[in-house]
Amino acid sequence: MARKIPEGEFRNKERTKLKLIQAVGVIIRTEGYTKLGVNRIADTAGVSKKLIYRYFGNADKLIETYVKGEDYWMMFSTSDQEPIEESVEDQGQAAIARMLKSLYEHLESSPEARKIIVWEISEKSQLMKEVSQNREKFGAPILAQLDAFFDSSDIDIRGILSLLLGGIYYINLHSNSTGGNFCEIENQSEERKKRIFKSLEAILEWTYEEAGKQKTREKTPSK
Amino acid sequence: MARKIPEGEFRNKERTKLKLIQAVGVIIRTEGYTKLGVNRIADTAGVSKKLIYRYFGNADKLIETYVKGEDYWMMFSTSDQEPIEESVEDQGQAAIARMLKSLYEHLESSPEARKIIVWEISEKSQLMKEVSQNREKFGAPILAQLDAFFDSSDIDIRGILSLLLGGIYYINLHSNSTGGNFCEIENQSEERKKRIFKSLEAILEWTYEEAGKQKTREKTPSK
DNA sequence: GAATTTTGTCACCACTTGGAGATATAATGA
DNA sequence: TCATTATATCTCCAAGTGGTGACAAAATTC
The missing domain is CATH 1.10.10.60 (Homeodomain-like)
Structure with missing residues (x-):
């Protein structure tokens, strides 16, 4: 025994x-x-x-x-994450904006999260590969839901989002270390956050607008 | 002697x-x-x-x-960098697009450049701080030239550009290490480059378009 | 109580690190 | 030829690394 x-x-x-x-x-x-x-x-x-x-x-x-x-697998605080379905009429635009912003704020407030991201892009370790892959898996259903709206347009939503996500990552990583300005925007300030959020929203707005335009053009193919 | x-x-x-x-x-x-x-x-x-x-x-x-x-101070191959003045009529849109693309290609082809960037965001060293600051100094005149066009608009060109630049950095750093996909876009492929370039151009196009719209509205304040 | 098994510490190993002193030797000047 | 001087190597040091075997002590079983 x-x-x-x-x-x-x-x-x-x-x-x-x-x-x-x-x-x-x-x-x-x-x-x-x-x-x-x-x-x-x-x-x-x-x-x-x-x-x-x-x-x-x-x-x-x-x-x-x-x-x-830890929950580095997702990087989003799952608590304040309302279901995407809630916003069917705007095709998830507000939901995506919310997610990007909360990602920014999470990275901004959590030194540990930043360190993990730097770790991911610094080493070729199996562990970090898994962390990275799981994050991809987390994003998959969200991207799938967006396809319904963007598939009929010329917009590459994955291309746009990787630029925005990458931008959010990099801006926060940059401030973590050297601490200097980036594109002449002062570091770790409320000012910076406001400006980034505004630009983020603008780009998303244009993206949806353009896709919407192409959709209506498709419905009424008359010039 | x-x-x-x-x-x-x-x-x-x-x-x-x-x-x-x-x-x-x-x-x-x-x-x-x-x-x-x-x-x-x-x-x-x-x-x-x-x-x-x-x-x-x-x-x-x-x-x-x-x-x-080394020339990590600039990160752009200065050789193929035509003067920005060349493109006054499009307000530097083509020049910016070219710079962003050549930055992407430089990072894509140079493991050393990627390593230096990772270095910058990994450590709080005086050396890397200087490298970072000098890059800022390099970008200053370019940003200054853009102000002439964007100042009268609601567009925060520095906000937009930091997202795009950061995105380009991160996408290439990510591929350097773990090697997995990012936003379901396959890594280090010609396909990816094409998609990122297209999204990059689209965002720039929308940015200039929007600023142009606001400019004409300013000239003719009638609704 | 005593015997046994698990939990924990300590001392040690070979190796690498940044750094310094003693010493050998090639290049110069006479 | 011979002394001087800058160049280069070698050995040693203390500190830190990952890893292991010997041993002490607590918790369990009998």
């Missing part, structure tokens, strides 16, 4: 594992993913590094359990 | 300095900036690391002389 797992006050496997996992988060937040190693992790967890090997195999596996436990 | 600098076949200061500087480039290209250190640099240069300290002070100074010697 298997022996009961010790759950004493001083020796408690699960508690120690949690300490190690949380230490990973602390290090990413304060020192960056580059500093993730058995020694640092064990030190910040206040525990022997030997346990990392015993409980997780190695540092990578431990990091993996941390990253997969 | 100062002694002549030795220029022998075996002992030649300038040649050795060049070897070290070039080694920096090799490492960035093949292993990434994270691997830049006295030991690696000296090894790839095939020279004693002591010389890095004698000739440059430390590794950072050596790296600085390398980076400043």
Whole structure:
């Protein structure tokens, strides 16, 4: 018969594992993913590094359990995300605008999220590949819903959105590190956010407008 | 009287300095900036690391002389960059489109350029801050020229451009590492480039169109 | 109580890092 | 030819890396 797992006050496997996992988060937040190693992790967890090997195999596996436990897979706060169907009449324009804005705000407010993104584009690791792929999987149904409206137009909604998404990512990553201006827009200011949001909305507006124009032209092919 | 600098076949200061500087480039290209250190640099240069300290002070100074010697300051191939004035009638629309496209192609074809950008957004180093600031300085006159056209409109050309520039950066950085799709657009394909270019042109077109509309409305304030 | 198993620490290994001092040697000037 | 000087290498150091085996101590079972 298997022996009961010790759950004493001083020796408690699960508690120690949690300490190690949380230490990973602390290090990413304060020192960056580059500093993730058995020694640092064990030190910040206040525990022997030997346990990392015993409980997780190695540092990578431990990091993996941390990253997969967080919701970096989506990057959106799923709570304030009303269903897209709610906005059928505007073909999801408002919903997309909301998503892009909340992505911006999430990146702006979460140093950890920024660090993870930088991590993704810095290394060719299997872990980061998975994180990236899962984000794609998350976006798929949203893109599928947009196709209904844009398929009949000349607009490449995926092309437009990758530019906007990439722009949001980069602008926030840029401010994270060097801190200088970008396109002469001051860094990390309310002013910048306002300007980016306005431009974002304008581009989306034009995109939908153009697609709408092409749709009506299609219905009434007379010049 | 100062002694002549030795220029022998075996002992030649300038040649050795060049070897070290070039080694920096090799490492960035093949292993990434994270691997830049006295030991690696000296090894790839095939020279004693002591010389890095004698000739440059430390590794950072050596790296600085390398980076400043390259044209990462601008990121555009200045050769095919016709003067913007050439296109006064379209208010620089074609010139901007050309610049954005050539930036995309430069990032696409140069792993080193991508690595430098990742470097910029990864670390808070003085060197990378300077690189970033100089790029800003390079863009300033271009932005200034656009103001003449956009100032009287509601369009925030700097906001639009930071989204587009950031988008171009991110799309290429993303493909560099994980390699997965982005917004369901396949990676590093001619297809992707075509789609991004088309979206880029569309957004620019809408931007200029809208600004033009507001300009004529201004001239004839009648509704 | 004693025996056993799990949890945890510690000391150690080989290796790499940035950096410095001692020393050898090639290039120069006489 | 021989001393001087700049160039280059070599060895050593302390600190940090990932990883492991020996051992202590707590929790469990008998």
